[in-house]
Amino acid sequence: MAGYVYHLRPKSNARFCKVGMTHGRSVEKRLRELNTQGYGGFTDWEVVSSVLVDDPVEVERSIHKRFVRSGVPSEREQEFFYATLDEVECALEPFKKISLDKHVRELGKWQKKCAHLERQVAELEEQVRDLQGKHPLKELLRASTDEIQKRVRERIEADRLRARSVNQRSYQRNCEGCGRSISKKTGLGFYRQCPSCGRKAT
Known part of the structure; x- marks a missing residue:
């Protein structure tokens, strides 16, 4: 399932960072949760960057492994590191490029679909205008109303004649x-x- 991998840092001590992932909710919502929890002893986490990827769990795991192999110690939590901003951004950069390329391709597909739908809508609008020209909706509505009124009058008259006949027989x-x-x-x-x-x- 697609989701976000994010890079956070607290205002009060920017040498700490958190690299995490979320799917099914926004990065902003996850940020509010961490600040409410006081994650890592901080309540002033800020988003440095985030990237949308197909497999956020795997991307997060690969970045954590990179920091562990580089001897970057973790603090309290697996996703809580001493790492410079550049180190984390360099780790995320390849995924940002992949994400951007994919978004461009997806955007192209959606643009084609939108253009196709716009053509269909234009054709339908033209058909509606043709129908209105041949059978104006106002005239159709008036004809229907007149027909209903005629039938109602005929029914009332028939009931009146039937009642008169019954009275005469009585x-x-x-x-x-x-x-x-x-x-x-x-x-x-x-x-x-x-x-x-x-x-x-x-």
Whole structure:
């Protein structure tokens, strides 16, 4: 997993240095943790440099070995050394170059991908403009709204006619005397008797 190898030094005593690694979190966050812990007795660690590498564990191990072979003594912790700034930066320099070259290559790949995506977006925008020219969205929306309103009006009218028909049927009665179909309700009120045979309505 890719991560960072970092070079830290405390403000109060720059002859000490720490070379460590981190992945899954930033160097700045790791720096805050070390200062909060008072790592090595210091709370004023600062970042001198850092490098992004594919295998931070292996890079850190190789730098530690280099210092051990050079007779640079460690102090309290494996990553806590007496070493000059130049010594540590020289040890990190080859990895910085590799990291830079890799980033340049990766940047080129991403630039090609971005250019391809930009072309696709431009094509899609052109297609949308063509569709809007043939079928303006506002007109489509208006047509849809008009159709919905028309159907609602038709439904209301059908319900009104159905209710009127039911009411009319409820007022139709057959005379029990002569069998004539009469409307039980008129504009003047209810029939009291059949207009044909004179039988009283029930």
